[in-house]
Amino acid sequence: MLVVKNVSKTYNSNVVLKDVSLELKKRILGIVGPNSSGKSTLLRIIAGLEKPSCGKILFRDKDITRLNANKRVELGIVYAFQIPRPFYRLTVLENVMIGCLIRNGENIRERAIKICKMMGIDHLINAKAKVLSQGELKLLELARVIATEPEIILLDEPFAALDKKNAKVVKEKLLEFKRMNYRMLITAHRFKILRDIADGFVEIKEGKIRRYHVEG
Amino acid sequence: MEINYLIINFFSGIFLALFTIGLISNFKIAKFLNLSYGSFFALGAYVAYHFFLSLHLLSILILLFISSIFGILLYVLLKKIGNDVLSSTIVSLGLGILIEEILRLTHVTGYFLILDVPIKVYEIAGVKMAQWELVQFFMLITILTILYALYKSKYGIKIKFVEEDVELATIYGVNINVYQFSSILLACILSSVLGFLSSTTQAIFPSMGWGVLVSGIIVLAIASQFRLVGFKQYLVLTIVSIAYAEIIGWF
Amino acid sequence: MSKKTLEIAALIVILVIPMFLNFYYLWLFCLASIFATYTLSWFLMEKLCGRTSFGHTLPFGLTAYIAAIAIFFKYPLYLMPLIALLVAMVSATIFYATSFLDRVKFVFATFLYSIVLWEFAPFVVIKGDMLYGGEEGFSIPMLPTKAVYLFSSCLLFVTFVFLIVLHNSKLGLKMMAVRDDEEAALAIGINVKQIKVLNCVFSSLFASFAGLMYTLHFSHVDPDIFSVENAVFPFIASVFAGGYLVPVIGSYILIFASKYLNSILPQFHLFLYAIILIISPKLRRFSNARG
Numbered sequence: 001m002l003v004v005k006n007v008s009k010t011y012n013s014n015v016v017l018k019d020v021s022l023e024l025k026k027r028i029l030g031i032v033g034p035n036s037s038g039k040s041t042l043l044r045i046i047a048g049l050e051k052p053s054c055g056k057i058l059f060r061d062k063d064i065t066r067l068n069a070n071k072r073v074e075l076g077i078v079y080a081f082q083i084p085r086p087f088y089r090l091t092v093l094e095n096v097m098i099g100c101l102i103r104n105g106e107n108i109r110e111r112a113i114k115i116c117k118m119m120g121i122d123h124l125i126n127a128k129a130k131v132l133s134q135g136e137l138k139l140l141e142l143a144r145v146i147a148t149e150p151e152i153i154l155l156d157e158p159f160a161a162l163d164k165k166n167a168k169v170v171k172e173k174l175l176e177f178k179r180m181n182y183r184m185l186i187t188a189h190r191f192k193i194l195r196d197i198a199d200g201f202v203e204i205k206e207g208k209i210r211r212y213h214v215e216g
Numbered sequence: 217m218e219i220n221y222l223i224i225n226f227f228s229g230i231f232l233a234l235f236t237i238g239l240i241s242n243f244k245i246a247k248f249l250n251l252s253y254g255s256f257f258a259l260g261a262y263v264a265y266h267f268f269l270s271l272h273l274l275s276i277l278i279l280l281f282i283s284s285i286f287g288i289l290l291y292v293l294l295k296k297i298g299n300d301v302l303s304s305t306i307v308s309l310g311l312g313i314l315i316e317e318i319l320r321l322t323h324v325t326g327y328f329l330i331l332d333v334p335i336k337v338y339e340i341a342g343v344k345m346a347q348w349e350l351v352q353f354f355m356l357i358t359i360l361t362i363l364y365a366l367y368k369s370k371y372g373i374k375i376k377f378v379e380e381d382v383e384l385a386t387i388y389g390v391n392i393n394v395y396q397f398s399s400i401l402l403a404c405i406l407s408s409v410l411g412f413l414s415s416t417t418q419a420i421f422p423s424m425g426w427g428v429l430v431s432g433i434i435v436l437a438i439a440s441q442f443r444l445v446g447f448k449q450y451l452v453l454t455i456v457s458i459a460y461a462e463i464i465g466w467f
Numbered sequence: 468m469s470k471k472t473l474e475i476a477a478l479i480v481i482l483v484i485p486m487f488l489n490f491y492y493l494w495l496f497c498l499a500s501i502f503a504t505y506t507l508s509w510f511l512m513e514k515l516c517g518r519t520s521f522g523h524t525l526p527f528g529l530t531a532y533i534a535a536i537a538i539f540f541k542y543p544l545y546l547m548p549l550i551a552l553l554v555a556m557v558s559a560t561i562f563y564a565t566s567f568l569d570r571v572k573f574v575f576a577t578f579l580y581s582i583v584l585w586e587f588a589p590f591v592v593i594k595g596d597m598l599y600g601g602e603e604g605f606s607i608p609m610l611p612t613k614a615v616y617l618f619s620s621c622l623l624f625v626t627f628v629f630l631i632v633l634h635n636s637k638l639g640l641k642m643m644a645v646r647d648d649e650e651a652a653l654a655i656g657i658n659v660k661q662i663k664v665l666n667c668v669f670s671s672l673f674a675s676f677a678g679l680m681y682t683l684h685f686s687h688v689d690p691d692i693f694s695v696e697n698a699v700f701p702f703i704a705s706v707f708a709g710g711y712l713v714p715v716i717g718s719y720i721l722i723f724a725s726k727y728l729n730s731i732l733p734q735f736h737l738f739l740y741a742i743i744l745i746i747s748p749k750l751r752r753f754s755n756a757r758g
Contacts, residue, residue, distance in 0.1 A: 049654060073656030081654070087647035090640075098644045101637055102656035108637075148656055249575055293745060301571050302519070303748035306702075310744030313695060317737045426695070430582045433575065 001025075001183065002046070002077070002152055007055030009041050009207075016041045018207045020055070024152065024185060028178060030198030031187045038207040039187040040082060043154045046185065047079035048072040073102055076151030082160050084137035086129035092116065092140055093125040099147025112147060119143040119173065135166030142173055153177065155186040159193055171197070220343070225465030227349040229458030234356050235410055236432045236439075237363075238403030240453055243436060244379045244445070245399040248304030252290060252312030253432065254425025255319075256283055256404045260411025261420045262319055268415070279412050280405060286315060287404030291397050319422040348413060359406075360450060367447040379445040435460050471631050474712045478627055481719070482620040490612065494684075495726060496719075497616040500623045501680045502700060503718035507626045508673035509701030510714045515639060516666040517646035518566060521698045522577025526558035526671040528584060528692040530678035532591065535688045538607040547679055555675035559667040566663050581698035588690030604689025607682070619680040623715070626673045630711050633669070642666055696737060703743045706750045 002024040009017040017038045022029075031039050044050045046057055048069035057065045059075060069079075086095050096112040105111070116122040119139045124132065132140060138158070145153055158174065159167045174197050177184065188194050191201060203211040235257075242250040260279055267275035290311050298304030336347040366372060377385040378395050386392055411425065418424065438460070439453040485496035509523045530551045537550060565576045589602045633639045644652040645662045653659045682688055691697070704717035725736035743750075 047654060049650065068658075069653045070656045070658045073654070078656070079654045081651065085648050085651040087644045087651065089647055090643055094640060094643075098640055098652075098657070099655055101641065144655060251578070297746065297748050299748065302574060303751075305571075305574070306747055307745050309695070309699070310741045310747070313699075313737055313744065314741035317734060317741060320734050320737075321732060426582050427586050430579060430586065433579060437575075 001060060002185075003056075003058040004042070004046065005056040005058060007042070007045060007052045007057070009038070009045060009050070010053045016207050017045075017052070020204070020207070020209055022202055022209065022212070024183060026199035027181065028184045028186065028198045028200075030191070030194035030201045031185060031204055032189070032191050032194065032201055033187075033204035034189065037204050039204055040156050042204070043079060043156050043185065043187060047077060047154050049079065073148055073150075076149070077154065078145050078148045078150040078152070079154040080141050080145045080156060080158065082156040082158075084134070084141040086132070086137055086140050086144070088130040089128065091126055091128055092121055092132070095129055095140055096143050096147050099144040102148045115143050115147050118176075119146070120169075134161060135163075135169065138162060138166065138170055139173065142170070142177075146177075150182065152183045152185065155184060157187050157189075159188065221465065222462065223343055223345075225462045226458060227345070227353070228465060229454075229461030230349075230356050231352050231410070231414070232428075232431055232435060232461055233454040233457035234352055234359070235407065235428055236435045236453055236457055237359060237450060238406040239432050239436050240439060240449065241399045242403050243440070244449065245375065246294070246304075246396040247382060248294065248298065248301055248308060249433070249436075250290075250400075250403060251305055251309035251429070252286075252315060253308075253403070253407050254423075254427075254429035255312040255315035256286065256407035257411035257425035257428060258319060258420070258422055259283060259286065259315055260408030260413075261415035261418075261424060262323070263408070264412045264415035265420050268412075276409070276412070279408055283405050283408035284401060286311070287401040290404065291400045294400070295393075316422040323422075346417075348417060351413065352410075356454065360454070363450050364447050372446065376445045431460070431464075470710070471635075474631070474710055475628065477712060478624065478715065481715070482624060485616065493616055494612050495722065497612060497619055497684055499719040499722040500616070500619045501677050501684060502704070502722055503715040504619070504623045504626050504677040504680070505674055506701040506704045506714045506718045507623070507630060507711065508670050508677060510705050510711070511630055511633075511673065512562070512666060512670040513701075513705070515633070515642040515646060516566075516663065518562075518570065518666075519574050519702070520562065520577040520670075521574055521702070522562075522565075522580035523670075523674050523701060524581045524584060524693045524698045525561065525577075526555055526674035527678040527681070528588075528688075528697065529558070530554040530675040531682040531688050531692050532588065534679050534682045535605065535607050536591075536593070538682070539605060547683075548676070551675040551679045552672070554678070555668070555671040558671040558675065559664070562667040562671060563664055566667065578698065581693055581695065585690055585693035585695070588693055591690075602690060604687055604691075606687045609686040610683050612684075615680065615684045619684065622673075622676055622680060627711060627715065629669075629673075634711070638662075638665070696740060699740065699744060703740055703747070706743060706747050707754050709754070 004020060004022045007017055007020045008015070020038070020042060031042065033039050041050065045052050048064075048067060048071070052065065055065075056063055059077065064072060064075065067075075087098065090098075093109070093112055093116065096115050097108050100108040100111050113122065113125065116125050119142060121136060121139050121143060124136060129137070129140060155174070158170055162170060174184070174186070178197060186194055186198060194201070201211075202209055239250055239253055242248060242253075259282065263275060263279045263282060267278055271278070290308060293307050293311060294304050298307045338345050338347065338350060367375065374385070374390045375395055377388070377390055378392050382392055435453065435457050439449065439456045442449070442452050444452055482500065485493045488496070505523065505527055509520060512518050512520055533554060534547050534550050537546065538544070561580070562577070565573055568576055592601050633642075641652070641657050641662050644655070644657055645659050649659050681692070700721065701714070704721050705714035707713055707717060724739060728736040728739060
């Protein structure tokens, strides 16, 4: 479905990704590696937020390398930031509604409320995003992503900067996404944290794929 | 003939470099674009209009006093009101307009000219140069030397620290207020001294500083692209100013 | 009655009252309505796209200047909206190109546009068939104030309603998303470039038409239309920004206060502008905290 083919990324003379290739065969693929290993850059390249120095991104056998990020969202590839980046001056409901707008359907407000309920933030719908806690912001980020009706969700370190309690809540939501048959690419520092969620793993180090543990 | 134009433009560049040194120092150390800078230039010219013919060089003391008062006022306003680049810049714009309006209200006539000052001309290697042009040339050399010595001294590293990251510098115990205050005060004085010195060569009116400020901001924008800190940025600024004046003069 | 309806009703009252006043007040209200449109055009960019422009004198002043020259050379009046449209497109292109800079640099760059225009405007001196602009500017035949007021009040009303409708539309929501975080908006599927283009076009369009009204109202333009005073006017008028009526009322108050202060001492109103600018960060923080 999604294929990353020989992707490299260089900033000035600093090589961040070296000839990375992978394929999203399973529903949920974990990308694991230490800090500065290139995980986030890889996800941002797949999302279209950065252009690769060379290599290709294929989605359903179609080359999407030169496609803008917003067009990729229309195709169903959506990215969630490591540190949540809500639209701070808008309410929670408006934030989710913006996600819904991409599909141009009717009853956007109702759909957004439904998603807020699903994510457990329906009691906050009229609150401005700037007053939310880090845990609530993470849930809002996930809600906004779901609102775009994605096929593949790119999650950049979803447990970063969360305490144990909030990490547990986020993990439950991701398991719920799994049950809902969403395809996901999730980055993390360690295997352990993704063990219950991911179907397969890729280890990335110094911009190169070291190990590929994907069954089937 | 063309050599003469090159030399005239070269001295315009020297003036621009002198003017922009204060602007870039405020931008890098005090973290704002000083939009009152042009008004300080006009302030200097008005002080020259009132006192130069009667008090001669003593009038510089009056200039230092007046520009220091407004410079301190700018610093206090920035500390009390401005909390980021944008708000500080807007506060400085407000002060600039305030100074300009004080000049406008206290001088009902639109334009003034200082006519009674004889312009001394020197000839060096066959090229004629006005006294004022030589003064600004030596001023630039002196200021660059002082800046070089400052950046080589024990304070140099602290100033570079402030230029790189104010917050981090504060955390590591650098008294940023001293550096920011000095930068603002000296820049305001520099601008008004330049206005004072150039007052005999142009018409004096409250908004006379805007034109030169625009050139200063353009030079600052170009020089900032090199992302330098320390003495190098002033050196690059001087080169950019001269190149800018040569190119603009050519057209 | 909703807040929106109340705001529109209040604006209608403000626009109708001058019809029953004497010539001087009609003239003053006309000027205030033109500057209120100018402020709203600026506010559209600031409130919906988060870009603070100090260069709205570009569409406003340039339209005023070019329209005045065209009228001076006896071009028919019905061509003037076309001029406003053309200047708006040029200005929108410049604003859009500038919007690739970060928000702080955008402010600096747009401010530079104003000052550069202000410095260059005195050089507009056409000699063939005489049009000696220069520092004094130039005059055109005067139009009936009532007619100009009718047009300027209609323009203000249309701008006001457009802004309210836009604010509550899907497009408005997308604009506000871009305002808050461009990259996050892109990541969620919003075509950021398209949204920014639309915002620049709308904002420039209203500012241009306000500039056209200014020429028709004053029958005179001079380089001061590009002055710092005009460049910062919308910023000062909307310093207490809340809904869309606040900048309109702010513009009216500023115009009336300026005329009153000018009657005490010429240019005295600029003191007021300077003081408001100096304390504006505090006022804005207060206004945001209240919001």
